[in-house]
Amino acid sequence: MTRSILLVTENANLAARLSRLIGDWKLIEAPSLPPEFLLSRYDQTMIIFDIQHQVLVANQRANLELLRQQFSGPLLAIGYHQAGSALACTLLENLHFDDVLDCLMTDSELRARISQKIWSATHRERIASIPTQTLQVGRLMIDFQHYQVTAGGKRLEMGPLEFRLLVFFVQNANVVLTRGQIAEGVWHNRRDATMRAIDSHISKLRKLIELDAKMPAYLVTVRGFGYQFKTEMEVAD
CATH class of the missing domain: 3.40.50.2300 (Response regulator)
Structure with a gap:
């Protein structure tokens, strides 16, 4: 149709x-x-x-x-x-x-x-239509049912906010997101998310998921606009 x-x-x-x-x-x-x-x-x-x-x-x-x-x-x-x-x-x-x-x-x-x-x-x-609770994103495995993320088989010690931030980026993979969009999508209230707070949590997330946080492969900065989560996703068996 x-x-x-x-x-x-x-x-x-x-x-x-x-x-x-x-x-x-x-x-x-x-x-x-x-x-x-x-x-x-x-x-x-x-x-x-x-x-x-x-x-x-x-x-x-x-x-x-x-x-x-x-x-x-x-x-x-x-x-x-x-x-x-x-x-x-x-x-x-x-x-x-x-x-x-x-x-x-x-x-x-x-x-x-x-x-x-x-x-x-x-x-x-x-x-939303993925018929599984687990999603493979590059070297990352996201378990939505148990709120866990592993990288190369190793579980990442990720807090609730970093997990929500990662899920939001995955839902908007390859889209350039402004800090305002991130604040609304993750914090649901722009007043509670300052630019410094957003950048700080993104920095924490990078240290968890990237092999080299200073040269990120997934979560990249788009200068003058915001951030982009670059990846191709696969449904895990």
Whole structure:
């Protein structure tokens, strides 16, 4: 079945632009937020909601909350001059949208942001569907059932936070993650995770999993952006 993106908009120009950017993906347009039963008719990988031509009134907010509850894929909003706006903050913090795009972004940035969200979602689906509690990641063996990690057959003395940090990186393998994304994904509260705390725990994790922490093979620093966990994973027998 063709994977598709549902775009909720009445803006034909926006639809044409996104259709051009997503290439082989199928773009389905809807003039308004579809009722709950309509969602089952689509094989959506992502939903993009045009907030420039939609008014966020009380009943629509309730619909968006329902949409977020029933749709586990990437849910994005798009509009003009939305970066840092009060509406963008509401969508991200209260309605749990995955991102707010701005039409003033270049085509390259829009394409990159949409592609990254799709890749991340499908990658998490693959991790979630692994029918085992053990995962081989290079020389590392992660036992999710017993919260243990071994390297070359030797058990690593890893604390709960380092274990959660490793699992988060594995779930987002080969994706460049900012410190903000790491704080939200591992600490679940940005205020509790300072840059120094994040860097400190990543340093501890490197010392545990790397053969040479000063020349990491797995957990690399991407200067100016954040960190990337580079690996190919295999399901253990």
